[in-house]
Amino acid sequence: MKISDLQTPALILDRGKVVNNTKMMTARLKGHGVLMRPHMKTAKSIDVARLALEGNFGGVTVSTLKEADYFLRHGYADIVYAVCFEPGKLGVAADLIERGADLKIIVDSADVARAIAADGSPFKVLIEIDCGEHRTGITPDHPALLDIAAALADRGKGQLAGVLTHSGHSYQCRSVDEIRSVARAERAAITLAADRLRSAGYDCEIVSVGSTPTAIFGDNFDGVTEVRPGVFVFYDIFQAGLGVCSVGDVAVSVLASVISHQQEHNRILVDAGGLALSKDRSTAALEKDLGFGLVCDRDTGQPIDGLTVGSVYQEHGQITLPNVSDFNRFPIGSQVRILPNHSCMTAAAYDGYQVVEGTEVIDQWKRCNGW
Amino acid sequence: MKISDLQTPALILDRGKVVNNTKMMTARLKGHGVLMRPHMKTAKSIDVARLALEGNFGGVTVSTLKEADYFLRHGYADIVYAVCFEPGKLGVAADLIERGADLKIIVDSADVARAIAADGSPFKVLIEIDCGEHRTGITPDHPALLDIAAALADRGKGQLAGVLTHSGHSYQCRSVDEIRSVARAERAAITLAADRLRSAGYDCEIVSVGSTPTAIFGDNFDGVTEVRPGVFVFYDIFQAGLGVCSVGDVAVSVLASVISHQQEHNRILVDAGGLALSKDRSTAALEKDLGFGLVCDRDTGQPIDGLTVGSVYQEHGQITLPNVSDFNRFPIGSQVRILPNHSCMTAAAYDGYQVVEGTEVIDQWKRCNGW
Numbered sequence: 001m002k003i004s005d006l007q008t009p010a011l012i013l014d015r016g017k018v019v020n021n022t023k024m025m026t027a028r029l030k031g032h033g034v035l036m037r038p039h040m041k042t043a044k045s046i047d048v049a050r051l052a053l054e055g056n057f058g059g060v061t062v063s064t065l066k067e068a069d070y071f072l073r074h075g076y077a078d079i080v081y082a083v084c085f086e087p088g089k090l091g092v093a094a095d096l097i098e099r100g101a102d103l104k105i106i107v108d109s110a111d112v113a114r115a116i117a118a119d120g121s122p123f124k125v126l127i128e129i130d131c132g133e134h135r136t137g138i139t140p141d142h143p144a145l146l147d148i149a150a151a152l153a154d155r156g157k158g159q160l161a162g163v164l165t166h167s168g169h170s171y172q173c174r175s176v177d178e179i180r181s182v183a184r185a186e187r188a189a190i191t192l193a194a195d196r197l198r199s200a201g202y203d204c205e206i207v208s209v210g211s212t213p214t215a216i217f218g219d220n221f222d223g224v225t226e227v228r229p230g231v232f233v234f235y236d237i238f239q240a241g242l243g244v245c246s247v248g249d250v251a252v253s254v255l256a257s258v259i260s261h262q263q264e265h266n267r268i269l270v271d272a273g274g275l276a277l278s279k280d281r282s283t284a285a286l287e288k289d290l291g292f293g294l295v296c297d298r299d300t301g302q303p304i305d306g307l308t309v310g311s312v313y314q315e316h317g318q319i320t321l322p323n324v325s326d327f328n329r330f331p332i333g334s335q336v337r338i339l340p341n342h343s344c345m346t347a348a349a350y351d352g353y354q355v356v357e358g359t360e361v362i363d364q365w366k367r368c369n370g371w
Numbered sequence: 372m373k374i375s376d377l378q379t380p381a382l383i384l385d386r387g388k389v390v391n392n393t394k395m396m397t398a399r400l401k402g403h404g405v406l407m408r409p410h411m412k413t414a415k416s417i418d419v420a421r422l423a424l425e426g427n428f429g430g431v432t433v434s435t436l437k438e439a440d441y442f443l444r445h446g447y448a449d450i451v452y453a454v455c456f457e458p459g460k461l462g463v464a465a466d467l468i469e470r471g472a473d474l475k476i477i478v479d480s481a482d483v484a485r486a487i488a489a490d491g492s493p494f495k496v497l498i499e500i501d502c503g504e505h506r507t508g509i510t511p512d513h514p515a516l517l518d519i520a521a522a523l524a525d526r527g528k529g530q531l532a533g534v535l536t537h538s539g540h541s542y543q544c545r546s547v548d549e550i551r552s553v554a555r556a557e558r559a560a561i562t563l564a565a566d567r568l569r570s571a572g573y574d575c576e577i578v579s580v581g582s583t584p585t586a587i588f589g590d591n592f593d594g595v596t597e598v599r600p601g602v603f604v605f606y607d608i609f610q611a612g613l614g615v616c617s618v619g620d621v622a623v624s625v626l627a628s629v630i631s632h633q634q635e636h637n638r639i640l641v642d643a644g645g646l647a648l649s650k651d652r653s654t655a656a657l658e659k660d661l662g663f664g665l666v667c668d669r670d671t672g673q674p675i676d677g678l679t680v681g682s683v684y685q686e687h688g689q690i691t692l693p694n695v696s697d698f699n700r701f702p703i704g705s706q707v708r709i710l711p712n713h714s715c716m717t718a719a720a721y722d723g724y725q726v727v728e729g730t731e732v733i734d735q736w737k738r739c740n741g742w
Contacts, residue, residue, distance in 0.1 A: 007436075007463065009742055041685055063686045065378075083642060083686045084630040087704040092378065108631055112703055135687060136631040136640055168684065259455040260479055260507040269507050271454060275719055276742070279650040313539065314412055314715055315434045315454045316506060332483055333458040344685055348646055349719065351741055370722055371380055371647070 001361040003298060004335065006354055008257040009276035011346070012337060013048075013353035013365065014301065017251035018233055022052045025215065025232050030055070034221040037061050037080060039210065039230030042344045045353065046074040047365040052233050061210075061228045065092050070368040072101045080104045080208065082164065082228065084128060084136045087115040094121035104161050104206070108137045110144055113151035117159065124161040125152055126206060127197075131189035132182065133169040140193035149202045162206030162225070163193045170213035171282075176243055183218035186211075191223035213244050236343040237294050241286040247303060252347055253296065253337040255354070256317065258330045267310075268319050268330050272338055274312040278345035293338035293346075295319055299359045301337055304329075309338060372732040374669060375706065377725055379628040380647035382717070383708060384419075384724035384736065385672070388622035389604055393423045396586065396603050401426070405592040408432050408451060410581065410601030413715045416724065417445040418736040423604050432581075432599045436463050441739040443472045451475045451579065453535065453599065455499060455507045458486040465492035475532050475577070479508045481515055484522035488530065495532040496523055497577060498568075502560035503553065504540040511564035520573045533577030533596070534564045541584035542653075547614055554589035557582075562594035584615050607714040608665050612657040618674060623718055624667060624708040626725070627688065629701045638681075639690050639701050643709055645683040649716035664709040664717075666690055670730045672708055675700075680709060 003012065022038075029036045038052040041063035049060060049071065059078035062068045068079050077100055085093070085105040096103050098121075107113050108128040116123050127148050130137035138144045152159045167186040173179045186209050194204045209221075210228030212235075221227065234252045235245040256272035274292075283290040291308035309317040317338070321327065330336070340346035347353075348369055355363040374383065393409075400407045409423040412434035420431060420442065430449035433439045439450045448471055456464070456476040467474050469492075478484050479499040487494050498519050501508035509515045523530045538557040544550045557580050565575045580592075581599030583606075592598065605623045606616040627643035645663075654661040662679035680688040688709070692698065701707070711717035718724075719740055726734040 007742065008459065084640065086628045086630045086642065088379065088628050088706075109703055115704070134633065134636055135684060135689070136633070257457045257459050259457045262505065262507070265505055269455065271457065274651070274716060279652070279716065280645070281650070313506060318506070332480055333486070335459075345645060345650060349741070370720070371378065 003255060003356055003359050003361060006255055006361065008255050008335060009272040010255040010354050011350040012253045012255050013355045014251045015355050015357055015362065017249060018048060018051050021232055021235060021249060021251060022054065025229055026055045029215065029227050032221045034224050035226040037208065037226045037228050038233065039082065039228045040067060040071065042230045042347065043233050044368045045365050046071070048233055049076065059226070061230070064371050065089060065096065066371050067368055068096055068101060068103060072096060072099060078102045080126065080164070080228070082106060082166070084108055085112060085116070087112060090116070090119050093123065094119065097121055097123070106164050107148060110147040110151045113148045117152055117154055123159055125159050126162050126164040126208065127193065129163050129165040129189050129193045131165040131167055131186045133167060135168060137165060140189045140196065145193060145196055146200055149197055149200065153202065160202055162204050162208065163190055163197065164206070164208040165190045167209065167211045167214045170211045171242070173213065173242065176217055179213045179217040180219065183214035184220070186214055187218070187220060187224055194223065212239060213242060216244050231344060234343040234347070236341060237290050237339050238282040238286065238341050241283055241288060247294070247339065250339045252343045253301065253339050254293065254346065255298065255335055255337055258332050258334050261327050261332060263324060263327060266321050266324065268321060268327065270317045270319065270336065271315060272317045273315045275314055275349050277309060277312060277317060277338060277340060278342065278349060279312065280342040280345040282341045290341065292317060293340050296337045296339060298335040298337055304336070374626060374727055374730050374732060377626055377732065379626050379706060380643040381626040381725050382721040383624045383626050384726045385622045386726050386728055386733065388620060389419060389422050392603055392606060392620060392622060393425065396600055397426045400586065400598050403592045405595050406597040408579065408597045408599050409604065410434070410453065410599045411438060411442065413601045413718065414604050415738045415740060416736050417442070419604055420447065430597070432601070435742050436460060436467065437742050438739055439467055439472060439474060443467060443470060449473045451497065451535070453477060453537070455479055456483060456487070458483060461487070461490050464494065465490065468492055468494070477535050478519060481518040481522045484519045488523050488525055494530055496530050497533050497535040497579065498564065500534050500536040500560050500564045502536040502538055502557045504538060506539060508536060511560045511567070516564060516567055517571050520568055520571065524573065531573055533575050533579065534561055534568065535577070535579040536561045538580065538582045538585045541582045542613070544584065544613065547588055550584045550588040551590065554585035555591070557585055558589070558591060558595055565594065583610060584613060587615050602715060605714040605718070607712060608661050608710050609653040609657065609712050612654055612659060618665070618710065621710045623714045624672065624710050625664065625717065626669065626706055626708055629703050629705050629707070632698050632703060634695060634698060637692050637695065639692060639698065641688045641690065641707065642686060643688045644686045646685055646720050648680060648683060648688060648709060648711060649713065649720060650683065651713040651716040653712045661712065663688060664711050667708045667710060669706040669708055675707070
């Protein structure tokens with residue numbers, strides 16, 4: 001089957017690009033002597049995980065316990081669930097552990113640590129450190145670090161598995177120098193937290209950092225045991241705008257058909273709207289705002305004159321053309337591919353991927369969506 | 372089961388509110404002597420459709436051919452697919468008709484009309500009219516109106532089923548008077564198009580308009596045969612901000628758990644982020660910007676001091692508290708419900724609904740997502 005045979009909208013995955021992206025990241029982190037535990041929140045696919053894990057130790061990061069269950073069922077047991085844990089999820093997590101998951105959960109509160117310690121299941125816990133993003137976690141010099149460790153140790157089983165941080169604020173950087181600076185701060189924060197724990201007599205086996213930009217531009221991972229990049233498997237036009245990848249590295253795109261010509265308004269409409277592309281507007285923060293996605297040729301995947309999807313409705317995407325004669329290039333029924341702002345958000349609207357090599361559809365890969 | 376027993380995030384549907392919302396709209400349109408063909412793009416659920424169709428003629432509107440297939444399989448054959456049709460979908464649509472669908476498709480191009488006429492399947496076609504939204508459709512005075520009719524008539528079978536318009540620009544209104552004015556323009560446009568077709572000797576059985584705001588505030592539907600409101604089944608806080616409903620009418624909400632306290636930043640974090648809430652920011656255009664959703668009490672569903680989700684990450688939502696003492700009201704592991712900006716977008720992230728009456732979970736209803 002060819003791409004041109006697909007019904008639209010459809011989520012296209014260029015397998016060759018995933019292979020390149022994952023090989024590059026694997027080689028980069030190996031070069032720094034640090035393990036990679038890819039974050040599967042982007043792809044949510046066992047097939048993509050297999051590519052990302054090639055040459056790596058087999059540990060994955062997940063964003064939901066449903067993903068943890070999915071990867072466990074597919075034979076990947078070494079799992080970090082990298083969203084702050086709350087006691088309402090103890091039962092589900094305990095069940096995963098009982099079924100063989102080597103699950104690590106994360107906390108940033110002594111109260112939660114006490115609830116976990118009291119539960120009785122053999123949980124492994126990472127303490128989440130805030131290295132500057134100010135989303136979740138505690139600062140590495142915070143007194144709560146040792147309170148959490150003590151709460152876990154109270155139980156008498158070595159539950160404390162280490163420390164973890166996420167430098168999500170690297171997405172706010174506007175230069176490689178800024179990203180390098182965030183990477184240094186990320187490492188400084190996590191190694192300080194690890195040192196404090198060890199000085200207080202606790203084990204700290206896992207020292208985990210990660211974001212795709214800092215994984216790409218970080219130049220020193222001393223004291224770090226593992227890195228958790230996520231979006232690198234696919235990249236997107238936001239990452240390209242950050243300078244983390246090139247537009248040519250973006251592995252996912254949305255296939256869409258032209259459904260209307262609005263000549264009076266110099267616009268064409270496609271059948272990919274807010275649901276098919278997502279309403280993510282991350283490139284609005286960059287120098288070059290790419291609307292809801294960058295319009296590319298269906299077969300070559302190359303951008304077409306910088307055209308973007310300027311606005312979306314639930315099932316409609318609006319593309320403004322530079323001039324009226326361009327309508328002939330986009331007859332109704334013709335197809336384009338649209339590169340997303342944020343591949344994690346866009347891919348989540350689809351059950352799975354239409355996997356392509358060139359213009360051939362070679363496979364369908366499923367996703368594990370929802371909660 | 373109680374709401375408090377659910378794993379989070381979860382999509383909560385208050386059945387009683389759906390019943391009220393659909394009864395109110397049914398009564399309103401009956402009062403105007405016009406049929407209701409509810410747009411199922413919001414709920415994508417046969418169970419919600421049954422409530423919305425109670426006391427109505429049974430016709431539905433859909434936004435994807437997958438929805439058309441779903442409603443046909445559940446016994447609802449009278450279907451308008453209200454997104455401009457393109458020839459790449461002829462095969463799928465023809466298959467639906469062969470299986471018994473009384474499917475109506477919409478076009479705004481004579482080229483597409485010719486492709487449909489040439490296909491040979493007994494398609495019924497509505498011509499899409501632009502009544503001021505400038506998304507798709509042709510203006511009612513456009514010469515193409517008769518070209519499209521002629522292209523369809525050429526085939527020798529009475530394929531032209533009528534005209535259809537969508538006053539989506541009612542969402543840009545900022546007063547009831549403005550919405551009434553859009554409703555008048557919507558009716559004027561569609562009846563002009565119908566009159567032109569009839570004057571030229573064509574049948575024009577269906578004269579279809581619709582948006583929730585104009586369905587609520589329109590005061591004259593003379594010459595209109597059917598109205599296609601969609602979001603009214605659930606409403607959302609954007610519609611409440613428009614004045615189309617009250618916050619108390621909003622039937623869907625996202626159940627979330629508190630996962631972190633960030634006392635230094637006066638923020639709590641919940642486990643509902645950009646995927647669970649959607650990245651829709653429609654209330655940003657209103658007087659009162661409600662961020663990514665309005666925070667409510669889990670059991671009563673009442674808003675809590677105007678708290679909103681100020682920012683989102685993939686699985687994290689950030690809520691700023693007015694003052695530090697509020698942290699005690701939201702212990703980690705406690706739950707809140709979040710009313711969405713745009714229920715069509717938020718609901719699409721879930722396989723289905725946790726249907727509640729008060730604090731009891733009484734059922735699970737499935738959704739038909741994707742394409």
